[in-house]
Amino acid sequence: MSYFLSPDACLKWLETPSVYHARTDELYELDEASFDFLRRCSSEEGCSDSDGEFIDYCLHEGILSSDPINIIRPALSKAPQPSLRYLELQITDRCNLRCKHCYIGKDQVHELSVGQVRDILREFEQMQGLRVLITGGEPLLHSNFLSLNNLLPEFSLRKVLFSNGLLISRQLLKTLNVQEIQISIDGLEKAHDILRGTNSFVKAMRAVHLCLEAGFEVSVSTMVHTANLNDFEEMDRLFRETGVRDWTVDVPCVSGRLTTNTGLSVSPEIGGRYLKYGFGQGLHGSSQGYGCGLHLMSVMADGRASKCTFYSDNNAGSVEDGLENCWKRIAPVRLRDLECDCEYLEACRGGCRFRAETLGNPLGRDLYRCFLYDIIKTTE
Ligand code: SF4
Numbered sequence: 023m024s025y026f027l028s029p030d031a032c033l034k035w036l037e038t039p040s041v042y043h044a045r046t047d048e049l050y051e052l053d054e055a056s057f058d059f060l061r062r063c064s065s066e067e068g069c070s071d072s073d074g075e076f077i078d079y080c081l082h083e084g085i086l087s088s089d090p091i092n093i094i095r096p097a098l099s100k101a102p103q104p105s106l107r108y109l110e111l112q113i114t115d116r117c118n119l120r121c122k123h124c125y126i127g128k129d130q131v132h133e134l135s136v137g138q139v140r141d142i143l144r145e146f147e148q149m150q151g152l153r154v155l156i157t158g159g160e161p162l163l164h165s166n167f168l169s170l171n172n173l174l175p176e177f178s179l180r181k182v183l184f185s186n187g188l189l190i191s192r193q194l195l196k197t198l199n200v201q202e203i204q205i206s207i208d209g210l211e212k213a214h215d216i217l218r219g220t221n222s223f224v225k226a227m228r229a230v231h232l233c234l235e236a237g238f239e240v241s242v243s244t245m246v247h248t249a250n251l252n253d254f255e256e257m258d259r260l261f262r263e264t265g266v267r268d269w270t271v272d273v274p275c276v277s278g279r280l281t282t283n284t285g286l287s288v289s290p291e292i293g294g295r296y297l298k299y300g301f302g303q304g305l306h307g308s309s310q311g312y313g314c315g316l317h318l319m320s321v322m323a324d325g326r327a328s329k330c331t332f333y334s335d336n337n338a339g340s341v342e343d344g345l346e347n348c349w350k351r352i353a354p355v356r357l358r359d360l361e362c363d364c365e366y367l368e369a370c371r372g373g374c375r376f377r378a379e380t381l382g383n384p385l386g387r388d389l390y391r392c393f394l395y396d397i398i399k400t401t402e
């Protein structure tokens with residue numbers, strides 16, 4: 023009997039040989055023998071082997087299939103170190119909302135062209151990338167979103183679309199080539215609408231339901247602000263009951279349109295308390311010994327690349343230089359270089375570097391996270 027690598031699985035040669043399942047978002051580290059075996063399974067002839075237990079496991083996890091599948095696999099080459107696994111791609115900075123906390127400072131009209139997106143994704147795939155996070159502005163407002171969407175199946179990546187939900191419709195969902203949709207929900211109705219505009223909560227929740235009904239995985243991201251502090255228990259219940267897979271909670275950084283005089287920003291002492299909320303794995307992990315964003319890079323709508331969108335003013339060049347060249351210019355944050363001195367360093371990873379910087383010291387503590395861990399300590 024022959025077995026074949028399933029269409030959702032792709033070998034990735036990261037820091038260790040691995041196989042990635044783009045639909046379930048699982049990354050499996052492999053020993054060299056298993057990697058070679060699965061490499062043979064990705065050929066047209068498929069493979070057979072006496073290690074029935076490993077095959078059974080791979081069949082169970084959806085990594086192998088007994089159906090011959092004729093798909094062209096990307097070339098397998100070793101990823102740069104550290105590996106670039108998550109790419110945030112801001113395809114447009116157009117938006118149909120004017121959220122008070124948005125980091126996009128003023129009205130701009132930049133877009134990545136379809137050709138640029140194709141080149142970026144091709145190089146990202148060659149660099150053994152795992153997940154592309156398609157963001158904006160509102161990405162569905164890209165002037166050629168249809169063509170961009172048609173490109174996506176070419177790439178063995180997990181595609182996640184970030185949206186405010188306003189333009190999500192049953193019709194659109196029939197054609198959307200992504201595995202996951204992340205909707206921003208910043209509180210229950212009153213609090214969310216304060217930040218994002220009248221009726222935007224009802225529309226966002228409708229989008230969540232439509233996406234789930236159409237079979238997409240749905241995640242939610244929430245910003246802590248002064249108007250939503252009483253909503254977190256109820257949001258937790260609502261999102262779990264609705265079937266959301268991942269809920270990310272964060273405190274907005276003071277940049278772009280958000281100013282401290284909106285009255286919506288929270289102090290570290292207050293904001294830290296709410297960072298205990300959220301569930302799931304989050305969208306970009308790190309690795310032992312390193313701080314935030316070790317495997318993440320962002321590309322802005324004007325083609326500039328940087329560690330993450332908050333660092334757009336301290337960019338690593340333009341994608342026209344090539345994605346890998348930009349990636350090499352981003353220095354990883356080593357935990358031992360930080361001025362953090364607490365027992366939670368490996369768990370916290372020094373929090374958010376940009377937040378630490380806005381609090382006055384790029385190597386210093388992210389006080390929001392410190393207050394979170396103070397609370398955790400008292401409950402242990
Ligand atoms: S600086 Fe903050 S936003 Fe940027 S990668 Fe690190 S944790 Fe994420």
Ligand code: SF4
Nearest residue numbers: 362364370372388392
């Ligand atoms: S930010 Fe605070 S809690 Fe996190 S590692 Fe640094 S000192 Fe510890």
